[in-house]
Amino acid sequence: MSVALRSVAGAERPSITAQGVWHRYGPGRGLEPVSFAWCGPSVAAVTGANGSGKSTLLKVLAGLVAPSGGTATLSIGGSVVPNRARRRCVGYASPDLMFYDELSCAENLAFAGEALGLRDVRRAFTAALDQVGLGRVAEDRPGALSSGMLQRLRLALALLHGPAVLLLDEPTSHMDDEGRDLVARVVERHRRAGLVVIASNDEREWRIAEQRIELRGRGLGGAA
Amino acid sequence: MPSNGSSSAAAVWAVLRKECRSEWRTRYGLNAALLFAVTTLTAVSFAIGRLGNRTDLLAALLWIVLLFAALASLSHAFVREVEGRTLLLLRLVASPAAIATGKLVFNLLFLGVLELVTVPLFLVLMGAPPPRWGAFLGILGLGSIALGGCATLVGAVISQARGRGALYAAVSFPLLLPMLAAAVSGTRAQWEGGPVGSEARLLTAYAAAVVGASLLLYDRLWED
Amino acid sequence: MWRGLLLLWMTVSMVAAFTWAPLVPGLEETTRVLYFHIPAAWLSVVGLGWSMVHSLLYLGRRRIEHDDHAAAAAELGLLFCVVATVSGSVWAKAVWHSYWNWDPRETSIFFILLIYGAYLALRSAIEGEERRARLSAIYSAAAFVTVPFLMFVVPRIYFSLHPDPLINPGGKIEMDPRIRIGFGAMLVGFTGLFAWLLSLRVRLVRLERVQLEAGAVPGGSL
Numbered sequence: 001m002s003v004a005l006r007s008v009a010g011a012e013r014p015s016i017t018a019q020g021v022w023h024r025y026g027p028g029r030g031l032e033p034v035s036f037a038w039c040g041p042s043v044a045a046v047t048g049a050n051g052s053g054k055s056t057l058l059k060v061l062a063g064l065v066a067p068s069g070g071t072a073t074l075s076i077g078g079s080v081v082p083n084r085a086r087r088r089c090v091g092y093a094s095p096d097l098m099f100y101d102e103l104s105c106a107e108n109l110a111f112a113g114e115a116l117g118l119r120d121v122r123r124a125f126t127a128a129l130d131q132v133g134l135g136r137v138a139e140d141r142p143g144a145l146s147s148g149m150l151q152r153l154r155l156a157l158a159l160l161h162g163p164a165v166l167l168l169d170e171p172t173s174h175m176d177d178e179g180r181d182l183v184a185r186v187v188e189r190h191r192r193a194g195l196v197v198i199a200s201n202d203e204r205e206w207r208i209a210e211q212r213i214e215l216r217g218r219g220l221g222g223a224a
Numbered sequence: 225m226p227s228n229g230s231s232s233a234a235a236v237w238a239v240l241r242k243e244c245r246s247e248w249r250t251r252y253g254l255n256a257a258l259l260f261a262v263t264t265l266t267a268v269s270f271a272i273g274r275l276g277n278r279t280d281l282l283a284a285l286l287w288i289v290l291l292f293a294a295l296a297s298l299s300h301a302f303v304r305e306v307e308g309r310t311l312l313l314l315r316l317v318a319s320p321a322a323i324a325t326g327k328l329v330f331n332l333l334f335l336g337v338l339e340l341v342t343v344p345l346f347l348v349l350m351g352a353p354p355p356r357w358g359a360f361l362g363i364l365g366l367g368s369i370a371l372g373g374c375a376t377l378v379g380a381v382i383s384q385a386r387g388r389g390a391l392y393a394a395v396s397f398p399l400l401l402p403m404l405a406a407a408v409s410g411t412r413a414q415w416e417g418g419p420v421g422s423e424a425r426l427l428t429a430y431a432a433a434v435v436g437a438s439l440l441l442y443d444r445l446w447e448d
Numbered sequence: 449m450w451r452g453l454l455l456l457w458m459t460v461s462m463v464a465a466f467t468w469a470p471l472v473p474g475l476e477e478t479t480r481v482l483y484f485h486i487p488a489a490w491l492s493v494v495g496l497g498w499s500m501v502h503s504l505l506y507l508g509r510r511r512i513e514h515d516d517h518a519a520a521a522a523e524l525g526l527l528f529c530v531v532a533t534v535s536g537s538v539w540a541k542a543v544w545h546s547y548w549n550w551d552p553r554e555t556s557i558f559f560i561l562l563i564y565g566a567y568l569a570l571r572s573a574i575e576g577e578e579r580r581a582r583l584s585a586i587y588s589a590a591a592f593v594t595v596p597f598l599m600f601v602v603p604r605i606y607f608s609l610h611p612d613p614l615i616n617p618g619g620k621i622e623m624d625p626r627i628r629i630g631f632g633a634m635l636v637g638f639t640g641l642f643a644w645l646l647s648l649r650v651r652l653v654r655l656e657r658v659q660l661e662a663g664a665v666p667g668g669s670l
Contacts, residue, residue, distance in 0.1 A: 023448075025448065062316070064312070064315055064316070064446075065447060065448050066447035066448070084319055087316060087317065087318075087319075092316055094312075096309065096312060097312050097313055097316075098308060098309040098310050098312070098313065099310065099313060100242070100246060100308070100310055100313075101308065102245070102246040102249045102250055103242070103245065103246070103249075107245075108313075111238055111241075111242045111317075112313070112316070112317040114234065114235075114237070114238035114241070115234070115235045115238035115239060115242075115317040115318040115322070116235075116317050116318075117234045117235065157313070157316070
């Protein structure tokens with residue numbers, strides 16, 4: 001049984017350590033060097049002005065962006081997770097995540113589950129959809145969802161494989177009060193065993209965090 | 225951990241199935257490519273008429289039609305992900321190598337279907353002499369693998385550039401030149417009754433080299 | 449200092465090549481093309497090799513300096529490739545009475561020209577420094593793999609009119625030693641010129657980066 005596929009209820013303690021991580025997309029754009037160590041179970045928050053690199057930092061932690069310098073390591077139960085196994089230990093949701101419109105919501109999640117190598121794909125996506133309250137629209141196309149519901153679908157994708165670490169980029173954007181409550185419940189459930197990282201400037205989102213880092217860097221307030 | 229080999233095989237399979245399902249539901253890529261191939265073919269046939277025994281011209285025209293049809297359609301597998309902004313989802317659930325391998329297999333299937341329609345039509349419309357089927361199909365198959373391998377790699381690169389539609393053919397062409405020359409000369413030799421062994425070996429080596437190099441390079445395709 | 453030496457060296461060898469070295473019978477005055485056509489062709493191959501090796505190094509080490517070298521070598525290589533193609537074509541008109549006839553040498557230089565063109569076009573179409581470096585290095589590595597195949601394919605399809613058989617029949621060196629000295633001197637001079645231009649280009653790219661960085665963030669720390 002893989003470390004990655006075990007449920008969060010297990011006793012593993014995820015932790016993330018970053019040492020001098022920085023990334024640049026071009027002159028003057030990117031993430032300034034940042035170092036921190038977070039240990040689960042816990043909620044950590046990343047805040048900072050537009051363009052200071054919050055989303056970039058989350059993408060680095062998710063293994064989507066190779067940083068220009070520095071290292072970001074993810075360990076579970078004391079052992080370091082190699083980069084190629086990272087996607088199975090991390091659940092990631094961000095507003096720029098889009099789904100295949102040719103496939104239904106359920107099929108989108110089923111595809112994700114198959115690609116991640118889950119054993120019981122059907123059960124996994126049914127559970128994830130129920131958890132975010134999208135059971136009714138499982139057969140609909142993602143294009144037919146409202147932006148708040150789409151945001152819930154993103155959350156379902158992040159929860160699909162029961163990851164030890166949840167990386168949530170602006171998790172409640174476009175959401176109504178009910179949606180906010182849902183996110184709060186998910187975070188609350190997850191913090192007991194795993195690590196939740198929230199990138200946001202909305203205090204309602206990050207005030208539950210025990211640890212917070214604020215990115216300074218290049219937020220010039222210009223085009224983010 | 226489950227062995228990396230089996231888990232990435234599952235990811236490749238999932239990507240391939242997703243591609244086929246998307247394509248089957250929209251039929252956008254295949255319809256466009258078939259229409260393109262038939263249009264080119266008709267234009268050539270209309271302009272030249274039946275070529276009968278000019279096997280040198282027949283071989284060249286056959287590969288030019290296939291080349292253009294391939295270059296009009298094979299970057300689509302990646303461009304679709306970029307334009308639908310679904311690449312992030314894909315990258316979250318599968319490794320770059322698994323994604324690209326899945327798309328490579330899909331592109332080869334796609335080329336196969338395309339040729340199933342184009343090649344018989346070409347032979348009939350151009351009044352070609354009956355080919356030596358074994359040699360003809362051998363060269364056609366090997367040439368298609370080489371063409372597909374190269375076009376897939378360049379397609380993955382070009383999908384991340386501006387003005388990709390116009391650039392794709394121009395950027396692929398230099399890499400395809402050796403393979404094209406060998407395929408044309410093999411196809412011609414097959415009609416003229418000569419041996420095709422050396423061309424077949426050349427195409428095999430080319431296809432192996434391109435696909436092998438691609439597998440190494442795929443891992444660096446997406447890092448930001 | 450060594451730039452002055454280079455200038456002197458190239459001047460002396462060029463004068464020597466045009467006055468001291470004799471002509472090859474059969475080629476007459478067109479022999480002179482040898483002294484810059486072949487060095488230019490040589491440098492277009494060197495430029496391609498240098499660019500590809502640095503692309504591979506970039507993929508391995510992810511240091512942007514390798515990308516600077518790869519790009520600079522490709523730009524210069526393209527320049528020399530155009531010189532070689534045009535001088536060769538003019539020469540072909542004089543001797544073979546045709547500017548272009550897909551001789552194997554013409555085919556290979558044209559192929560190199562295409563790769564350079566495609567590589568530079570690709571670079572100009574990609575935004576973001578690291579992405580540009582990474583993707584163009586991937587393309588370059590793929591081209592690196594396919595280049596050797598051309599050497600196998602071309603001779604099967606075309607036969608050569610290129611004048612090694614005229615200057616150097618059967619591989620036996622019968623060239624006048626003065627031609628060889630002049631040619632060797634020009635080859636060395638051209639290679640020195642290439643190295644100098646390359647270092648200039650790489651320095652320029654670095655300075656541009658520093659300037660952009662400083663311009664984008666006054667007092668920026670990176």
